Amino acid sequence: MQAIEIKPGIYWVGAIDWSLRNFHGYTTSRGSSYNAYLIIDEKITLIDTVKAPFRDELISRISSVIPPEKIDYIVSNHVEPDHSGCLDFLIHHCCPNATIVTSTPQGLKGLTSRYGDLPYKTVKTGDSFSIGKRTLQFVATPMLHWPDSMVTYCPEEKILFSNDAFGQHLASNQRFDDENDLHTVMEEAKKYYANILMLYGKQAQSALAALSKLDIEIIAVGHGVMWRSHILDIIAAYEKWSEGELEDSAVVVFDTMWESTRKIADAIADAFTEKGIRVHFHDLRVAPFSDVITDILTSKYLAVGSPTLNNQMLPPVAGFLCYLKGFVPKGRKAFAFGSYGWGGQSIAQVDAELKAAGCDIILDPIRIANIPTEKDLADIREKIKNL
Numbered sequence: 001m002q003a004i005e006i007k008p009g010i011y012w013v014g015a016i017d018w019s020l021r022n023f024h025g026y027t028t029s030r031g032s033s034y035n036a037y038l039i040i041d042e043k044i045t046l047i048d049t050v051k052a053p054f055r056d057e058l059i060s061r062i063s064s065v066i067p068p069e070k071i072d073y074i075v076s077n078h079v080e081p082d083h084s085g086c087l088d089f090l091i092h093h094c095c096p097n098a099t100i101v102t103s104t105p106q107g108l109k110g111l112t113s114r115y116g117d118l119p120y121k122t123v124k125t126g127d128s129f130s131i132g133k134r135t136l137q138f139v140a141t142p143m144l145h146w147p148d149s150m151v152t153y154c155p156e157e158k159i160l161f162s163n164d165a166f167g168q169h170l171a172s173n174q175r176f177d178d179e180n181d182l183h184t185v186m187e188e189a190k191k192y193y194a195n196i197l198m199l200y201g202k203q204a205q206s207a208l209a210a211l212s213k214l215d216i217e218i219i220a221v222g223h224g225v226m227w228r229s230h231i232l233d234i235i236a237a238y239e240k241w242s243e244g245e246l247e248d249s250a251v252v253v254f255d256t257m258w259e260s261t262r263k264i265a266d267a268i269a270d271a272f273t274e275k276g277i278r279v280h281f282h283d284l285r286v287a288p289f290s291d292v293i294t295d296i297l298t299s300k301y302l303a304v305g306s307p308t309l310n311n312q313m314l315p316p317v318a319g320f321l322c323y324l325k326g327f328v329p330k331g332r333k334a335f336a337f338g339s340y341g342w343g344g345q346s347i348a349q350v351d352a353e354l355k356a357a358g359c360d361i362i363l364d365p366i367r368i369a370n371i372p373t374e375k376d377l378a379d380i381r382e383k384i385k386n387l
């Protein structure tokens with residue numbers, strides 16, 4: 001497999017995971033890539049590695065440029081195994097002279113606990129060193145999205161090696177934003193931010209402030225395609241998402257056994273539509289949680305529905321609310337709804353979970369016994385109309 005030269009002497013040597021459909025629970029319908037970069041200079045430097053099963057692809061691409069034993073530094077921007085997964089193999093079998101550059105204290109701690117005592121060099125924000133004609137500078141980006149996370153900047157090339165920041169789970173053989181459909185790239189970047197970074201808006205803003213001082217021509221991300229023509233677009237999007245800016249749209253999400261809760265969901269969606277509000281409609285029998293969270297990232301309204309099953313909400317709704325709670329979606333105007341047979345406990349449970357998630361409850365829970373009548377549905381429409 002061949003390396004792809006992205007600037008003279010700088011190569012993409014990562015791996016493309018075309019078949020990936022589930023990345024620790026995140027539904028990756030367009031696959032992903034694990035990006036690693038090779039810089040040929042007096043000190044040959046590899047930026048990040050790939051997920052362990054893709055080791056041969058990484059080594060093959062490196063070998064298309066230089067023998068791997070010539071590598072002097074391997075910068076590990078992030079401990080998570082989709083980036084660090086080949087470090088120990090490379091050091092023990094391919095790159096005997098290499099030193100691993102990692103953040104202190106968290107990167108060192110994380111790599112040591114995973115891979116043991118390897119030759120490490122630690123760096124922190126403001127540190128830099130020369131690799132010949134070029135310099136590498138380091139900026140810690142803690143909690144974007146693990147405590148150890150950092151980015152590496154090369155001022156002579158104006159490249160920011162951003163690891164998980166600005167990434168997308170997107171498999172493509174074309175490495176840059178302008179070679180791909182921009183709408184698809186932005187959609188996947190939003191999904192990535194929502195599911196990986198949404199909880200860390202404050203940290204994202206600190207990182208954006210630090211990175212705004214850099215002159216950047218290429219953002220060489222850890223997943224998906226690099227940014228070179230739409231850098232301002234992705235930075236503007238990160239500013240908007242990290243500030244929690246919401247659009248006049250509503251997410252209606254539910255599960256159902258016999259379609260009564262679905263009928264309520266339809267009435268809610270109709271009523272929002274009549275108000276001129278865009279609706280994202282998610283039936284949890286088919287909708288992946290990660291798609292629902294992507295729409296919640298920018299939506300002002302959230303309606304969550306479940307019928308009652310054995311005094312509980314349906315398990316997919318419970319799972320979804322557990323996932324949602326982790327993101328603390330403060331500021332969403334939310335309410336619960338559902339159909340029931342006798343006790344109807346599920347609806348109060350959904351309401352309590354939405355409160356626990358930090359949502360503002362704007363309607364008493366909508367509870368309908370058995371099948372909703374035309375009058376029930378008209379009453380629901382009226383309530384939404386009056387919001």
Ligand SMILES: Cc1cc2nc3c(=O)[nH]c(=O)nc-3n(C[C@H](O)[C@H](O)[C@H](O)COP(=O)(O)O)c2cc1C
Nearest residue numbers: 257258259260261307308310311340341342343344
């Ligand atoms: C296996 C099963 C268990 C149920 N348990 C309860 C229950 O504990 N409490 C209750 O109020 N209704 C219970 N129901 C009734 C449903 O909540 C009711 O039929 C409701 O209208 C179903 O809504 P849906 O059409 O959206 O699935 C149960 C129904 C089934 C099939």
